[in-house]
Amino acid sequence: MARTNAIRESFGDKLFLTLIYAFLSIILLAVLYPLIYILSSSFSSPQAVISGRVWLLPVDFSLAGYKAIFSNPQIMTGYGNSLFYTVFGVLINVCLTIMLAYPISKSTFYGRHIIMVLLVITMMFSGGLIPYYLTVKNVGILDTRWAMLLPGAMAVWQVIIARTFFQSSIPKELGEAAELDGCTDIGFLWRVVIPLSKPILAVLVLMYAVGHWNAYFEALIFLKSQGLFPLQIVLRNILILNSIDSSMMVDANKMAAMQGLRDLLKFSLIVVATVPILAIYPFVQKYFVQGILIGSLKG
Amino acid sequence: MSSSTGVIEREKTEARTSGSLLLLRDRGKRIKRHWQLYLLVLLPLAYLVIFKYIPMYGAQIAFREFSPVRGILGSEWVGLANFNTFFKSPNFWMLIKNTLIISTYSLIVGFPAPIILALALNEVRSMRFKRFVQMVTFAPYFISTIVMVSMIILFLSPRLGFIDHILSAFGQEAVNFMGVPSYFSSIFVWSNVWQGIGYGAVIYLAALAGINTDLYEAARVDGASRIQKVWHIDIPGIMPAATILLILNVGQIMNVGFEKIYLMQNPLNTSTSEVISTYVYKIGLLGANFSFSAAVDLFNSVINLILLLSVNYFARRVSESSLW
Numbered sequence: 030m031a032r033t034n035a036i037r038e039s040f041g042d043k044l045f046l047t048l049i050y051a052f053l054s055i056i057l058l059a060v061l062y063p064l065i066y067i068l069s070s071s072f073s074s075p076q077a078v079i080s081g082r083v084w085l086l087p088v089d090f091s092l093a094g095y096k097a098i099f100s101n102p103q104i105m106t107g108y109g110n111s112l113f114y115t116v117f118g119v120l121i122n123v124c125l126t127i128m129l130a131y132p133i134s135k136s137t138f139y140g141r142h143i144i145m146v147l148l149v150i151t152m153m154f155s156g157g158l159i160p161y162y163l164t165v166k167n168v169g170i171l172d173t174r175w176a177m178l179l180p181g182a183m184a185v186w187q188v189i190i191a192r193t194f195f196q197s198s199i200p201k202e203l204g205e206a207a208e209l210d211g212c213t214d215i216g217f218l219w220r221v222v223i224p225l226s227k228p229i230l231a232v233l234v235l236m237y238a239v240g241h242w243n244a245y246f247e248a249l250i251f252l253k254s255q256g257l258f259p260l261q262i263v264l265r266n267i268l269i270l271n272s273i274d275s276s277m278m279v280d281a282n283k284m285a286a287m288q289g290l291r292d293l294l295k296f297s298l299i300v301v302a303t304v305p306i307l308a309i310y311p312f313v314q315k316y317f318v319q320g321i322l323i324g325s326l327k328g
Numbered sequence: 329m330s331s332s333t334g335v336i337e338r339e340k341t342e343a344r345t346s347g348s349l350l351l352l353r354d355r356g357k358r359i360k361r362h363w364q365l366y367l368l369v370l371l372p373l374a375y376l377v378i379f380k381y382i383p384m385y386g387a388q389i390a391f392r393e394f395s396p397v398r399g400i401l402g403s404e405w406v407g408l409a410n411f412n413t414f415f416k417s418p419n420f421w422m423l424i425k426n427t428l429i430i431s432t433y434s435l436i437v438g439f440p441a442p443i444i445l446a447l448a449l450n451e452v453r454s455m456r457f458k459r460f461v462q463m464v465t466f467a468p469y470f471i472s473t474i475v476m477v478s479m480i481i482l483f484l485s486p487r488l489g490f491i492d493h494i495l496s497a498f499g500q501e502a503v504n505f506m507g508v509p510s511y512f513s514s515i516f517v518w519s520n521v522w523q524g525i526g527y528g529a530v531i532y533l534a535a536l537a538g539i540n541t542d543l544y545e546a547a548r549v550d551g552a553s554r555i556q557k558v559w560h561i562d563i564p565g566i567m568p569a570a571t572i573l574l575i576l577n578v579g580q581i582m583n584v585g586f587e588k589i590y591l592m593q594n595p596l597n598t599s600t601s602e603v604i605s606t607y608v609y610k611i612g613l614l615g616a617n618f619s620f621s622a623a624v625d626l627f628n629s630v631i632n633l634i635l636l637l638s639v640n641y642f643a644r645r646v647s648e649s650s651l652w
Binding site: 041042045046049050052053056057059060061063064066067078079081084125126128129131132133135137138139144147148151153154155156157158159160161162163164165168179180182183188213214215218239242243245246250261264265268269292295296299302303306307310314 | 355358359362364365366367368369371372373375376378379380381382383384385386387389390400445448449451452457460461463464465466467468469470471472473474475477478479481482483487488490493522525526553554555579586587591605608609612613618621622625626628629633636
């Protein structure tokens with residue numbers, strides 16, 4: 030009896046497991062295929078792309094799309110601006126986040142409950158788009174680089190993640206010992222806490238960097254000057270609004286060739302815009318997952 | 329479970345009362361000793377006040393007739409006039425309907441998707457395969473909204489997209505997917521699943537990893553099958569995490585992603601793609617109708633808050649997990 034039972038069950042289990050592998054393979058394929066398709070198309074010739082001959086691997090290998098991108102001043106300016114906003118934005122973000130998260134992680138800090146309440150309220154309620162816009166306007170940073178850095182200078186969720194990290198991984202005794210030795214709070218934060226907090230710093234840097242690199246909403250509502258546009262706005266103009274000015278195209282005199290190159294350019298642009306942020310992911314993946322976990326714990 | 333939370337709760341209150349006595353005695357002394365910490369929080373707090381709380385205070389322009397010359401506080405009070413205009417406007421029901429359809433659809437499809445992926449991944453014994461699937465499904469998270477939308481447009485374009493190449497391989501005619509209003513919500517929701525499923529699964533995988541292994545052993549001794557194990561151990565094990573995330577999701581139900589929808593809109597699909605947030609942007613910032621648009625926005629936020637509070641209340645009544 031027990032034996033037949035075991036066999037029947039193991040058959041059911043095998044079937045179940047096979048179904049799961051099949052299901053995961055379908056998901057894997059569904060996520061991977063579009064990515065490969067984009068990558069392969071970007072390395073194909075314009076003719077192969079418009080005639081739909083690219084299925085899996087590049088057809089008539091060519092770098093025409095990439096050449097067009099790197100000789101386009103608008104795209105390069107956008108790239109430079111995005112780099113600027115990402116580097117300085119992350120710097121500001123991480124500083125402010127730690128400056129708030131560290132003090133409220135200490136149980137001896139008077140007023141930390143009030144600050145937590147203030148933080149959580151902003152997660153649930155906001156003034157809305159128009160008052161937000163008017164505030165930024167009144168601060169006087171409309172259409173300046175500051176508009177890309179200051180309004181999003183700190184994210185509440187990240188503060189909570191960092192606070193939870195400090196609470197759970199910096200031993201209280203360490204702070205007490207330092208205090209007895211006459212170390213100031215800022216000295217302790219700088220010399221002891223920050224060197225011990227590399228995992229959370231990696232998480233913060235990556236989360237904020239993704240945000241800045243992909244940001245377009247702030248640019249859309251706060252910026253008017255073309256010279257300040259980040260890459261995402263340039264991408265939107267080319268990829269979605271389809272407004273590419275013909276003088277931007279190099280080596281494209283004929284309309285047909287231009288149209289082909291324009292289509293190809295879209296695939297190459299997608300690759301060029303995504304690779305920088307994707308490239309840092311394997312290095313910090315370990316920390317990133319940790320960060321999401323810390324964040325998901327109720328603090 | 330409930331008795332242990334009771335103990336923790338009691339300990340907390342005890343700690344708080346003894347703490348407050350202590351605080352009363354030497355609060356000033358301690359603030360003085362740790363003045364540097366208070367210095368540190370000044371800048372972040374200033375940020376919160378300027379960019380979060382001043383806009384909240386400014387939300388009152390929804391009850392005023394905004395005049396650029398006189399500013400928010402100098403403009404005339406008009407009571408609920410802006411709200412009345414919105415309720416009576418011919419767009420009102422279309423906006424509510426589109427917003428609700430897209431967000432409910434997102435919730436029904438998007439919420440369980442990462443749970444299913446996590447449960448399936450949890451069954452996989454080959455660590456390499458598991459890690460590979462996780463890595464690949466996580467990657468789309470890094471794609472920006474602009475790039476995501478352009479990928480959608482490229483793939484669905486009747487001329488370039490591989491979807492239409494597949495259709496034509498089966499002898500079907502090319503379809504302009506982005507121009508068909510009834511397809512809009514599906515395209516939006518399923519592309520979101522494509523982009524977010526791997527990221528969303530991480531939390532559930534962690535919850536699954538945290539389940540006591542004794543339970544699995546006991547189940548094996550009792551002769552439970554894999555399906556029974558998933559149903560009776562795994563799913564109850566991730567319920568607390570799922571409840572919290574569900575509450576947060578419901579609290580955002582009226583805020584369907586402005587960025588993505590705005591980019592996906594075209595003149596052909598606005599009848600199903602215009603939602604409250606895109607309308608607020610168009611009327612308010614593009615049309616410079618500040619007060620009216622702020623009223624629409626405020627109405628939206630209030631509905632969200634009510635939803636959040638009621639779902640949280642409900643969750644607290646029926647289960648042990650809630651936001652507070």
